[in-house]
Amino acid sequence: MSVLADAVGFGIVSGAIISLSTMAMSLQHSVTKHANFSHGELLTVAAYAMFAMQHLTDNVLLDGLVGLVVAALLALVLDEFVFKPFRTRTRRLVTLLVVTAAASQVLQGTFALIFGANYVTLQVPTTHAKHVGPFLWTTTDEVVIGLAVIAFLVTHVVLRYTSFGRSQRAVADDADLARVCGVNTSNVIRWTWIAVGLLAGLGGATLAVYSGTFDNLLGFNFLLVTFAAMIVGGIGKMYGAVIAGLLIGIVTSVAGAYTNQGYNQLFALGLLAIVVLIRPSGLFNTRAADTRAFG
Amino acid sequence: MTPQMSDLSRTALRVENLSAGYRGDLVVHNVSLEIRPNEIGALVGPNGCGKSTLLKAISGVVTPASGTVTLGGDPARELTGLPPQELAGHGLGYVPQLANTFPSLTVLENLRVGLSRRAWRLARERRAEMFDLFPDLYASRARLARQLSGGQREMLALAIALIRKPTIILVDEPSAGLSPKFKDLIWEHLLRLRASGVALLVVEQDVSGIMEIADVAHLMVDGSIALSGTGRDLLQDRELASRYLGVDAVITEGD
């Protein structure tokens, strides 16, 4: 039984990281209405920024913070200078998809140029695993889970109870109407991207710490599992996405524990494929399937 | 057919020789009309006659090709071609036919979108008035807009325009898609709005319904105003039906 409990414990940690990435993607999609194939690179850039910072300071938390900021900056720059010009000019959705895919490759190449093709290692304080209830967690694991919970709560509070959050949700619902009501939609979109970067960056930082070593494909390898969580949870439903992220983390971990650890990802991919083929609007989405892509 | 052009300080909205269209094709030709404060103005006409486009041209969603739009008062303000987001500040509200609420926000949040904390505080009295006007909305104030019925959503849309203290609200087909019971409710609420001091210019498909309550009414055909008068008068006018339907036969009166 402890195999199961251990697996669930791992799954909660990885699920927390997935949730972070999915929260970010959910926010991003709510304002752009198209998928971003370079989403993974927002995670990767935070990880590399952390790595770079490690030359300056040993404080992992400080390194992580810098990672978040760098990711936020990258997100902002990407939208402002790469995606937005295309969004305002083209009506074809596939063109935007290709642009995001191209951006992904550009970023991956940039990371490889700067940091090399080999795996880099992050100096992470070693901690012992101890039993927390039925689960076997290290202090690092607990910190990751804690950060994810905090991030979720902060996002929740900001979206629900602040005027920016209200404006953001209004823009996500109907940007034109929001503009008519006096919302500065361009600003709201910019700040949303900053939030996207922060959340994705946190996901990347925690992922890097959790993995210990990584290369320029860190975030890209995480892209599909993020899509999976977002589609399973329902496009446009952030809370569904968070739950889905947790579930996927747990399910894949458990499945991997009983079969082959290396096939973790395959289970997530399989789930994604099935959901897309059968019910693209998501498992939690009770409304009729959308006719437009992604909501 | 030119309405009496009164002094600008005594008018709510004046449209003069407005022409507008899409992609070079004019849909509205040289339309002039005037709405006075505390008046309900009705704009009816067959599909494609340009009435929606006229509203869009006044509210800035579509840039007029020529003509002027002036908001009355002291001082009067010319609004021609200003984008929609600026008009609310000047006192012109616009309620489009579709996509006029935020589905995933609550009623209260819908009202609050775009208002600064100060503006929201200042609008407290206004809100109380509004909830008096729309008690149904008050009861559902914590519900999400998409959970409201069609009629309630329409009222929410009106309320969103109302909370910004407009002098006049342009409303595009408020009764579209509503059951007769809700339609009557809408007419009732429009009257209450007028009583509370707001002028209205209402585009409608349901001719009889709006004509009963309109102080001034215009029939648009092919982009121009074909008939004008008070709502009641126009409703009795034998020409209304035949002009509207564009046929030569005159509707024999059953009443």
Next chain:
Amino acid sequence: MEFTLVILTFVGFQIILSLGLNLQWGIAGMLNLAYIGFMAAGAYVTAVLVLPKATLAGGTSYVLGLQWPFWAGMLGGIAAAGALGLVVGVVILGRRLEAEYFAILTLVIVIAMSTLLSGQPNLFNGVEGLINIPQPFGASLSSTSYGTWYLLMVAAFAAVVYVLARRVQRSPFGRLGRAIREDETALQVFGKDPFRAKLKIFVLGGMIAGLAGSLTVLYVGAFAPASWAVGETIFALSCIMVGGSGNMFGGALASAVIVTLFVQVPSLFNIAASNPEILAEVQVMATAILLIVVMRWRPDGLLREPVGTVAKLERRGGLETAHRRSPTRAAGPRPGAGEQPDRLRPGSSPVPVSRTPAKVVPQVRPAEATAALEVRGIAKRFGGITAVDDCSFQLPLGGIVGLVGPNGSGKSTLVETIAGFVTPDSGRVLLAGRDVTRWTPARRAGIGLTRTFQSARVWNKLTVTENLLVAAPGSAREALWRGVFRPHATAHADAVVLRKAEETLHEVGLWPVRDQLAGELSGGQRRLLEFARIVMSGATVALLDEPLAGVNPVMGDTIVEQIRHLNSTRGVTVLLVEHNLKVVSALCPHVLAMDAGKVVAQGTVQSLASSEAFAEAYLGKRAPKTPQE
């Protein structure tokens, strides 16, 4: 010298790769991020077919190992890629997914492949991959002459694939593919099923990728998961998008130039030079940057997609260009399927223009004429709202009936039900007596039903004439294999249809814009194009959905004229949904008025105008209760 040979050989590989992707993306608009996976399939299978049996002592383990001659190995690789394409295609193309979901699924596939193959060392030696793959021509040749021979072989294959791709692009099948890219939905009302065409392109593109993989693996002698990644697909995509999507020459040229240029890249980036592992990544990166930059300012790429102008089509079909018909000749006999072509290349037999059976049209016997279209008790609810409520009526053969009613009366839903895009909750739709209630729109088109849409759905990046050619029935003419192996006969069959198209263009007055892209036409012209397509399709019953919407009033008369012509001269039965009552009264001797989902009145417009129910529908109840002041 040897270095140049190597570069040119790799250029050859990339050209072949680009051609396959240009078919999938350029012509059919499919964003297949798994494209490189098909190349890998071809490479892997070829390798394990030509390799000797794996021995445990050898250190590498893999399946098969049949030690076949290289050409058999190549065939096997191509077949494997094709089979993979078939399986994947059937699964993901059949569902009519939106572009984003399709792209994500293809990404899933390629990453799943990579994960599986890396994780399963027994299939193709996992992460380390296959090595020591035997070379085709044996060790007898010197290194330089071997390189030359191989390059010649690659060049030959590239030439063949190039010719193949061009033929596909030019053929009626290719045109169909482009129409699918532009608007799949509109294609259905002409009886054509996009799924099969897309599947064929998907498999063909996959096989071409497999060929490239085969050639690569036999040349390089090794192949591992590191050799192929999503980046390679983006690289190929960038090449063809920069060169010009849909332009085979442009894609091939851009690939050649970019590959050649990027051989120079190491000298630009010192880091890359010293670290070959990231070389490929940097090449992809540079190409991706180029892609973004080019797309920003020239979204269609540097070279335009070739379109079939009338002159070109006539020339290819072997017809004289002097077919300038004047409008007065329109009254002459209409060419149709089966008419003997003027000139034909000696030795070849004619291609049937269309193999679809004659439309099921009952003979016109006035006494017992079956209604062309009948609607019985149709009802449809959406959520809590009843859109159509027990609607019934008949459309007499050859008639032209109007359907009017205010917004929300249920007209649009009714039209969608008759056309087959919406399934009613109850009731039946009968076409010439046959119950088509559960039929797809394409199947209904097969027995003569067609429709127009509220906003005209024309295929924007096809010319006006091409639009007409796609609308015409042509299952034989549009067959892929015919387009590839018998291009002249196919072009000739095309030309036969072209004659009818030219005549139709004159009739509707679109001859002056025959070579213009449909997307550049005005609203009224697009409507006329829709009518012309109806004529070309040979449909006998047409649902016209607000044809005057969005049309300049000046064009209105022309549209009315064309509708009348469609009905009286071409014999098409018309159901005209319109708001403009003047137009309806000019065209329709019989009109149905709808309100709140039901037909509330029928008759001539004059009689309707004096009907209370009709007036109420539009103006509202005449005697409303007076609200308190």
